[in-house]
Amino acid sequence: MRNSKLYKGSLNTIILKLLEEKGKMYGYEITQKVKEITKDELRVTEGALYPALHKLEAEGFLEVEVAKVDNRIRKYYKLTEAGEKETVNRLLALEDFIRNMQQLVNPKWSLE
Amino acid sequence: MRNSKLYKGSLNTIILKLLEEKGKMYGYEITQKVKEITKDELRVTEGALYPALHKLEAEGFLEVEVAKVDNRIRKYYKLTEAGEKETVNRLLALEDFIRNMQQLVNPKWSLE
């Protein structure tokens, strides 16, 4: 990731959401897509990404399909059924988190 | 914190913002205030809070004032000048983070 420590813990959610949206993606593609969407403000480093993908796979949330394109290996990941459920939960948790952070940071409560 | 890994890295920002708003606060007060604001959805544990306060103080962002109330010690923390600047930066980083996460999670980009 880039600069901010805030991103800690959100990588899995990002991966799951991208896969939900795109159907299947390979690792390098994910790094590029995040760069593109966030206009280079957020970079998923490979040192964080690959272990995260392997863990999500080990937990049964992702499955892999290996392909060979231009003489190079690609590992396409897609959500399992459990992964789809997990994605829903993670997105709900993200919404809660953002709502809570906004409540903490927007000073409405200071008028109490 | 509570349940979600998303909160990792956001504790310092929460502390700084609360102190900016309230002027001065003591540790236990911070834990209660966060519970109150987030309607018990987010709990700052003392095991995370006190080391974080000590670190922010060591970094020169907070200064301490010890008081005795009802025969119990309270350590009031408030922002230094450097702490005020840091708070501005952390809040900007939080806004960036939230904006980026919303862009990643809101599927506008999937229409491309």
Added chain:
DNA sequence: ATATATACCTAAGTATCTTAGGTATGTTAG
């Protein structure tokens, strides 16, 4: 020929949290 892009990977170190304690005083319920 060299750098950059694509594409995978791991290991050591760092940071931030959780969990699980510890100390001590004040207050409330049975």
Added chain:
DNA sequence: CTAACATACCTAAGATACTTAGGTATATAT
């Protein structure tokens, strides 16, 4: 009156998720 809960501080061990810094290999552009 005593036991539980609230207030108020603290630390240490362990878990986890990153960053940093490598490594391998092929394709393409300068």
